[in-house]
Amino acid sequence: xxxxxxxxxxxxxxxxxxxxxxxxxxxxxxxxxxxxxxxxxxxxxxxxxxxxxxxxxxxxxxxxxxxxxxxxxxxxxxxxxxxxxxxxxxxxxxxxxxxxxxxxxxxxxxxxxxxxxxxxxxxxxxxxxxxxxxxxxxxxxxxxxxxxxxxxxxxxxxxxxxxxxxxxxxxxxxxxxxxxxxxxxxxxxxxxxxxxxxxxxxxxxxxxxxxxxxxxxxxxxxxxxxxxxxxxxxxxxxxxxxxxxxxxxxxxxxxxxxxxxxxxxxxxxxxxxxxxxxxxxxxxxxxxxxxxxxxxxxxxxxxxxxxxxxxxxxxxxxxxxxxxxxxxxxxxxxxxxxxxxxxxxxxxxxxxxxxxxxxxxxxxxxxxxxxxxxxxxxxxxxxxxxxxxxxxxxxxxxxxxxxxxxxxxxxxxxxxxxxxxxxxxxxxxxxxxxxxxxxxxxxxxxxxxxxxxxxxxxxxxxxxxxxxxxxxx
Amino acid sequence: xxxxxxxxxxxxxxxxxxxxxxxxxxxxxxxxxxxxxxxxxxxxxxxxxxxxxxxxxxxxxxxxxxxxxxxxxxxxxxxxxxxxxxxxxxxxxxxxxxxxxxxxxxxxxxxxxxxxxxxxxxxxxxxxxxxxxxxxxxxxxxxxxxxxxxxxxxxxxxxxxxxxxxxxxxxxxxxxxxxxxxxxxxxxxxxxxxxxxxxxxxxxxxxxxxxxxxxxxxxxxxxxxxxxxxxxxxxxxxxxxxxxxxxxxxxxxxxxxxxxxxxxxxxxxxxxxxxxxxxxxxxxxxxxxxxxxxxxxxxxxxxxxxxxxxxxxxxxxxxxxxxxxxxxxxxxxxxxxxxxxxxxxxxxxxxxxxxxxxxxxxxxxxxxxxxxxxxxxxxxxxxxxxxxxxxxxxxxxxxxxxxxxxxxxxxxxxxxxxxxxxxxxxxxxxxxxxxxxxxxxxxxxxxxxxxxxxxxxxxxxxxxxxxxxxxxxxxxxxxxxxxxxxxxxxxx
Numbered sequence: 017x018x019x020x021x022x023x024x025x026x027x028x029x030x031x032x033x034x035x036x037x038x039x040x041x042x043x044x045x046x047x048x049x050x051x052x053x054x055x056x057x058x059x060x061x062x063x064x065x066x067x068x069x070x071x072x073x074x075x076x077x078x079x080x081x082x083x084x085x086x087x088x089x090x091x092x093x094x095x096x097x098x099x100x101x102x103x104x105x106x107x108x109x110x111x112x113x114x115x116x117x118x119x120x121x122x123x124x125x126x127x128x129x130x131x132x133x134x135x136x137x138x139x140x141x142x143x144x145x146x147x148x149x150x151x152x153x154x155x156x157x158x159x160x161x162x163x164x165x166x167x168x169x170x171x172x173x174x175x176x177x178x179x180x181x182x183x184x185x186x187x188x189x190x191x192x193x194x195x196x197x198x199x200x201x202x203x204x205x206x207x208x209x210x211x212x213x214x215x216x217x218x219x220x221x222x223x224x225x226x227x228x229x230x231x232x233x234x235x236x237x238x239x240x241x242x243x244x245x246x247x248x249x250x251x252x253x254x255x256x257x258x259x260x261x262x263x264x265x266x267x268x269x270x271x272x273x274x275x276x277x278x279x280x281x282x283x284x285x286x287x288x289x290x291x292x293x294x295x296x297x298x299x300x301x302x303x304x305x306x307x308x309x310x311x312x313x314x315x316x317x318x319x320x321x322x323x324x325x326x327x328x329x330x331x332x333x334x335x336x337x338x339x340x341x342x343x344x345x346x347x348x349x350x351x352x353x354x355x356x357x358x359x360x361x362x363x364x365x366x367x368x369x370x371x372x373x374x375x376x377x378x379x380x381x382x383x384x385x386x387x388x389x390x391x392x393x394x395x396x397x398x399x400x401x402x403x404x405x406x407x408x409x410x411x412x413x414x415x416x417x418x419x420x421x422x423x424x425x426x427x428x429x430x431x432x433x434x435x436x437x438x439x440x441x442x443x444x445x446x447x448x449x450x451x452x453x454x455x456x457x458x459x460x461x462x463x464x465x466x467x468x469x470x471x472x473x474x475x476x477x478x479x480x481x482x483x484x485x486x487x488x489x
Numbered sequence: 490x491x492x493x494x495x496x497x498x499x500x501x502x503x504x505x506x507x508x509x510x511x512x513x514x515x516x517x518x519x520x521x522x523x524x525x526x527x528x529x530x531x532x533x534x535x536x537x538x539x540x541x542x543x544x545x546x547x548x549x550x551x552x553x554x555x556x557x558x559x560x561x562x563x564x565x566x567x568x569x570x571x572x573x574x575x576x577x578x579x580x581x582x583x584x585x586x587x588x589x590x591x592x593x594x595x596x597x598x599x600x601x602x603x604x605x606x607x608x609x610x611x612x613x614x615x616x617x618x619x620x621x622x623x624x625x626x627x628x629x630x631x632x633x634x635x636x637x638x639x640x641x642x643x644x645x646x647x648x649x650x651x652x653x654x655x656x657x658x659x660x661x662x663x664x665x666x667x668x669x670x671x672x673x674x675x676x677x678x679x680x681x682x683x684x685x686x687x688x689x690x691x692x693x694x695x696x697x698x699x700x701x702x703x704x705x706x707x708x709x710x711x712x713x714x715x716x717x718x719x720x721x722x723x724x725x726x727x728x729x730x731x732x733x734x735x736x737x738x739x740x741x742x743x744x745x746x747x748x749x750x751x752x753x754x755x756x757x758x759x760x761x762x763x764x765x766x767x768x769x770x771x772x773x774x775x776x777x778x779x780x781x782x783x784x785x786x787x788x789x790x791x792x793x794x795x796x797x798x799x800x801x802x803x804x805x806x807x808x809x810x811x812x813x814x815x816x817x818x819x820x821x822x823x824x825x826x827x828x829x830x831x832x833x834x835x836x837x838x839x840x841x842x843x844x845x846x847x848x849x850x851x852x853x854x855x856x857x858x859x860x861x862x863x864x865x866x867x868x869x870x871x872x873x874x875x876x877x878x879x880x881x882x883x884x885x886x887x888x889x890x891x892x893x894x895x896x897x898x899x900x901x902x903x904x905x906x907x908x909x910x911x912x913x914x915x916x917x918x919x920x921x922x923x924x925x926x927x928x929x930x931x932x933x934x935x936x937x938x939x940x941x942x943x944x945x946x947x948x949x950x951x952x953x954x955x956x957x958x959x960x961x962x963x964x965x966x967x968x969x970x971x972x973x974x975x976x977x978x979x980x981x
Contacts (some may be wrong), residue, residue, distance in 0.1 A: 376600075396633060397626040406622075406666070410561070413670040421670075425663035432659055436636070436652060444640050444648055481560045 022077035028063040035059035036125035043118010053107045088136035090487035091267040095131035098260045105355045106252040108456030127153045140189045140199035151178045158249040170248025177241040185228020191221035205276040232265030236295040246314035255354035258317045259347045288329045293423045296322025300430040330411040338407035340484045345400035349392040352466030356386035363453040374447030383442045390435040400473035495567040498534045499614045506606030514599040524602040528585040535581040547971040566620040571968025573616045575824045583739040584609045586943040587732035604634040621669045621681040643728035650728035657721040665708030668701040687755040695759045702760035712745030716774045726794035731838025739831035743823045746804045758976035769809035769896040775802025776906035784913035789847040793833045800826045807888035811978035815891020816969045822884035832869045832947040854926030862936040874911045880954035
């Protein structure tokens with residue numbers, strides 16, 4: 017489809033991009049971050065409303081640079097959900113002042129556009145550019161607390177790792193171009209299906225691309241940036257980092273490896289299997305000793321990525337469904353947990369797990385919500401996290417990846433310890449003196465959405481499974 | 490559509506629990522009232538279920554089936570038969586009595602009763618589910634409230650005991666989850682339905698059955714608990730508040746045993762036959778080892794906790810026998826143990842509330858000061874050590890009788906357990922009730938009416954089954970006979 021015709025299907029991205037610029041300018045005049053935030057939310061809603069329904073007109077856009085299909089639509093919607101929730105919890109975050117709000121929301125909306133483009137990219141160059149855009153925005157957002165040393169340090173570390181990883185990925189893409197003479201995924205896929213390729217060179221190239229994406233999904237050994245970035249970034253941004261880039265990373269993994277390079281993927285899925293096992297084990301074991309809740313959730317998100325990767329390794333239709341389902345659940349429960357962390361730190365002025373002692377007596381509703389999110393992360397039924405794990409393990413058992421399944425359950429047991437540690441402090445200690453802070457309405461709204469999502473996804477997964485089933489590649 | 494009796498039994502406590510969340514926390518009277526009424530009505534519903542049950546019919550009764558997640562063929566499927574009916578009644582009865590027994594709890598009552606009712610829903614749902622996925626959900630649902638109930642209202646080492654309980658049982662249940670998935674993907678068409686799986690089970694390869702059996706075994710054996718997975722039990726029992734100990738011993742341990750009856754044996758019969766000897770040996774170890782360890786305890790509650798390990802050994806032995814008698818004994822032993830040990834824990838609670846110690850060596854001569862208490866304690870003790878005429882004897886005797894046909898030597902050694910049991914229980918009676926009165930307890934009050942009210946129904950059941958065991962055998966025997974016929978055991 018030519019550029020002019022494609023515009024119609026690119027409307028949501030355009031709306032968001034336009035709104036982003038507007039917010040940036042308006043930020044100079046409007047001194048209230050709440051107003052800007054509400055404007056951003058309106059833009060997101062409008063963008064969802066304008067989302068083209070791909071079953072009406074699935075097809076390539078902009079000379080096959082983007083692909084407008086149900087799969088990309090699913091991840092676009094996830095991206096908008098993430099950004100929407102992050103804006104809601106940002107509205108209650110006290111870390112930055114009103115005067116910076118314009119830039120802040122500009123960056124978030126820009127991230128939304130980049131994520132949506134990444135989700136529909138059908139060309140390795142497009143994938144590279146959109147991922148790089150997400151990364152650059154993430155670095156800036158991480159460093160957003162300009163006067164905070166941790167924030168700057170975190171951003172610098174994040175940037176250095178990111179630069180390395182994307183460099184490696186670009187190197188891999190150059191190999192692929194060398195082998196196939198194109199970076200268009202559909203063309204490559206067609207060539208692989210008819211002719212095959214020099215498998216060794218292609219395997220090396222794919223490994224390099226995988227490494228680059230591992231950085232986005234925070235898989236071992238490209239996870240080193242996670243704890244520092246999570247701890248140093250403003251908490252709403254931590255929530256964004258843990259959910260947004262990861263979901264997109266998995267979307268691209270699935271699209272590149274399971275759709276287009278599948279004939280080559282089967283040869284080295286062992287590597288991905290090893291990565292999955294090491295990722296979840298390392299994440300869980302290191303998380304046990306963390307004393308800062310944001311670091312702990314950081315390592316927990318590494319481990320969660322390991323579980324999600326199981327579905328990717330299996331690579332069957334059920335495996336992909338498991339990945340997609342787990343990602344929705346993960347987005348809701350992780351952002352929910354970080355939303356609680358924001359409210360708690362507003363009142364106790366600390367992110368130290370030991371300081372959570374007795375929270376249930378002072379803030380029973382908040383403690384209850386955090387408990388639900390943590391139990392969901394731990395995979396306790398009937399919450400969303402459980403059904404996600406259930407699908408992931410089901411896909412592994414179905415395809416006889418018993419080692420992965422066993423590694424997964426052993427890790428689930430390990431993980432319970434540190435999730436319950438937080439619960440233990442909240443419910444089984446005496447409260448310290450703390451001021452009962454007013455809870456901003458937008459954060460409450462975000463938490464209610466996340467909580468409802470975690471419960472509904474766990475108890476009534478049918479509509480979501482149907483949605484995912486329609487969104488498969 | 491008929492009245493959904495089983496759903497009502499399961500979800501009434503949960504609804505009441507949610508209602509309690511909306512009652513202001515100062516209104517403890519109303520909170521207690523709602524909780525008691527909910528558990529009471531649940532008990533009433535189970536009475537309807539028991540009276541409406543046709544025990545000559547070996548099929549599932551009061552069945553309810555709704556499609557839940559059709560994409561993976563998961564159904565909301567409930568039903569009750571002779572195997573589960575006793576345990577459902579036991580759960581509802583202990584749930585009601587322990588709720589009354591909870592009136593002594595003074596702290597954070599709103600949270601307590603909410604979690605307590607949630608726990609009841611989990612336990613009842615576990616016994617009534619016929620879909621493996623649903624079963625798993627309820628099974629895990631029990632864990633969370635139990636963790637809080639031990640961890641918040643427990644004794645000095647409550648936090649350690651609570652997390653140990655949680656991690657131990659979770660480790661077992663995730664292994665079970667893998668087995669559930671393996672069964673699902675091996676069955677044709679794929680199903681989580683326990684009844685369909687039981688019918689299709691004989692087609693599964695033996696090596697596959699053994700693998701799956703081991704997964705389920707980890708889940709169930711940790712719950713029972715079978716040696717060497719029993720170490721969470723004394724910690725959890727000792728630290729838990731009295732009513733929770735009652736449910737732990739009375740109901741939670743039975744979830745493991747029930748799993749063998751409902752899932753492992755009917756679905757994986759070749760593996761069950763393959764593992765019969767190890768089962769018998771583990772039963773023997775539980776019986777004898779548990780009894781010896783119980784004898785060495787100075788803590789009253791710990792002693793009762795280890796006696797549970799010992800008593801649950803008879804369930805293993807009965808199961809290993811693969812005979813109708815043994816199975817009947819094993820299932821009945823679970824019911825009787827729930828009643829008797831529930832009573833024992835209530836009695837320990839009574840004395841602990843007054844003396845604030847459970848050290849057996851610090852008592853003495855209480856029989857004269859607390860005559861009614863002494864009488865009740867003696868009845869439960871005698872029932873527990875297997876005195877003929879009381880319920881414990883019947884089930885242990887049947888388990889041993891079943892075991893004798895299959896594993897003669899092991900059964901003979903197991904009988905030793907009964908002797909040791911008599912030894913430590915009588916030694917306990919001697920240290921608590923007899924001898925010179927310890928002056929510290931000169932002012933101790935006898936058991937009060939509320940406490941007595943929680944114990945009398947249990948005592949009545951104990952005596953009734955001991956004198957006329959058919960009131961329970963009538964219900965379970967046809968189902969057990971059918972089960973043994975299916976798995977090709979001896980119809981003895």
